[in-house]
Amino acid sequence: MLDVAPNRVAIIGAGLAGLTLAISLHHQGISCTIYELREPSVTTSGALMLSPNALRILDTLGLYNGLQSQGYNFDILAFKNSDLVTTDKYYLGNQRLYQYKALRVYRQVLLTELRVEIQRLKIPVIYGVKFSHIVSEDENGVTFAFADGVQASADLLVGADGIHSTVRKYIAPGVVPKYSGMVAITCALQKSVLHYPEGMNANEFPMPVAIHGKNGAFVMAPQNVDGSEVLAGTQRVWPEQDRAGWDALLADKEELLKLFRSNIEAWPVLVQSALNNVPEDSLAIWPYYVVPKMERWFSPSSRVIMLGDAAHAIPPTAGQGGSQGFEDAFTLAALLPRLTSKLPLDKALSRWQDMRQERIDRVIKLTLQLNNARLPENEREKLAATGAPVWQSGDQGELGWLYNADVEKDMLGYVKAETKGNRTCPVEWLTSKMGA
Ligand SMILES: Cc1cc2nc3c(=O)[nH]c(=O)nc-3n(C[C@H](O)[C@H](O)[C@H](O)COP(=O)(O)OP(=O)(O)OC[C@H]3O[C@@H](n4cnc5c(N)ncnc54)[C@H](O)[C@@H]3O)c2cc1C
Known part of the structure; x- marks a missing residue:
């Protein structure tokens, strides 16, 4: 079992988790491709x-x-009823409570920033290659193959290849993403097309906002720097499709628009104005798939690991899918250089997975509370009678467990406890990170 820092890590996937892992590993002195x-x-x-x-x-x-x-940059998602009265709020960030405001940023901007950093650090990225399968793994490393037949090897291979992961087929054969029964329909529109009820000042209307009514929730969230462009969307129950079926729904703008506008009269005028001004070319769908909880995120000999959506794609409501991938990558990179005979790879990965799963389970619980708060009115009333948990916010930093956690420090605390007295562990560095 590997009990020293790996020299060469192969990462499959240059998405959010893969790029973050590569940059974090570089900072820990480990080379990767x-x-x-x-x-x-x-x-x-x-x-x-x-x-x-x-x-x-x-x-x-x-x-x-x-x-x-x-x-x-913003703090809260406001919850409003169909009279546009604020009923609650959900903090997505706050300088005072959580050190940072929330940030809504184009995915392409984020990927570009990460890629520029990868380039600056001279981390090799090979584009246009499709990982196919693991050829072999043993105590010396892992050999893997691409769809064109080319093979490569490394000390470790990390699958950051997203919800439809190929690496997962090796670690957890048979585990496939599960459709939740819901699809989100969204568009991007100019805030200026929205009509507010008389007497309501558009500049004072909080965004992002989730307007709850008979049809469920309609979300509007600014997405460019000055907030003039807004993502608008809602979710609908829809039967599962295969890939071609989802593509066909996306291509059929007329059908999609009909679905988006169904029961339009039940929405307040503000939402109706959004639905009547949809730029068709910006219509998009997002079927909600989740990856079921898995026993292991790594292979029996621990040389093949997965993280990010490959390991735990979660429902979207808490806006944590990508963020949890960042945490996976950052903590794994903190762990790998600190392997010792007291903390060999298999033991380290077991603890890493447990720590990560614990947080993901909590995010899933939070998501359920938020989803319950977003149900159509009559379903919320029925739910209230069952005592099911429904999100209720506060201003006391209730989300501190999620936003203020120092996941690296928690990981290093574990390493320090496990490797006490082990001469190969960089104790001075750990002590400076942990405090005496
Ligand atoms: C519409 C939408 C909105 C979202 N909004 C939010 C949000 O607001 N906040 C949030 O935190 N999360 C959000 N998420 C979730 C977030 O996007 C994902 O959780 C995140 O992208 C997962 O990152 P990842 O790196 O694990 O996977 P991905 O980002 O999917 O990256 C996987 C990479 O692997 C590559 N790949 C796949 N297969 C192979 C192969 N065989 N060989 C080589 N490369 C391969 C892919 O090309 C891709 O680049 C949203 C998701 C969607 C779909």
Whole structure:
């Protein structure tokens, strides 16, 4: 079993988790190569909500300042009823409570910042290659193959290849993403097209906002620096499709618009104005798939590991999918250089997975509370009678467990406890991180 820092790590996937892992490993003195399916010229649309736990990691890696000025900075998502009266709020960030405001930024901007850093650090990325399968793994490392038959090897291989992961097929054969039964329909529109009820000042209307009514929740969230462009969307129950079926739904703008506008009269005028001004070319769908909880995120001999969506794609409501991938990557990178005879790879990975799963389980619980708060009115009333948990916010930092956690410190605390007295562990460095 590996009980020293690996020299060469292969990362499959240059998405959020893979790029963050590569940068974090570089800072820990471990070399890696990234292998990515798509060419760098392929761009992606849409924006992401990043909360303080993700922003703290990006800040530690020196990337936050550059990103902050390229996105929309805010504190809360306001919950409103169909009369547009604020009923509650959900903190996605706050300087005083959580050190950072939330940041909504285009995914492409974030990927570009990460890629520029990868280039600056001279971390090799091989684009346009499709990981195919693991050829073999033993005490000397892992050999793997690409779809074109080319093989490569490394001390460790980390699958950061997303929700439809190929690496997962090796670690957990048979585990496939599960459809939740819901699809989100979204568009990007100009805030200026919205009509507010008489007497309501558009500049004072809080955004992002989730308007709850008979149809469920309709969310509007600014996504460019000055907040003039807004993502607008809602979710609908829809039967599962295969890939071609989802593509067909996306291509059929008329059908999609009909679905988006169903029961339009039940929405307040503000939402109706959004639905009547949808730029068709910006219509998008997001079927909610989740990856079921798995026993292991690594292979029996521990040379093949997975993280990010490959290991735990979660429902979207808490806006934590990407953020949890950042945490996976950052903590794994902190762990790998500190392997010793007292903390060999298999033991270290077991603890890492437990620590990560504990947080993901808590995010899933939070998501359920938030989803319950977003149900259509009559379903919420029925639910209230069952005593099911429904999100209720506060101003006392209730989300501190999520946003203020120092996941690296927690990981290093474990390493310190396990490796006490072990001469190969960099104790001075750990002590400076942990305090005496
Ligand atoms: C519409 C939408 C909105 C979202 N909004 C938010 C949000 O607001 N906040 C948030 O935190 N999260 C959000 N998420 C979730 C977030 O995007 C994911 O959790 C995150 O992207 C997962 O990162 P990842 O690196 O694990 O996977 P990915 O980002 O999917 O990256 C995987 C990479 O692996 C590559 N790859 C795949 N297979 C192979 C192969 N065989 N060989 C080589 N390379 C391969 C892919 O090309 C890709 O580049 C959203 C997701 C969607 C779809």
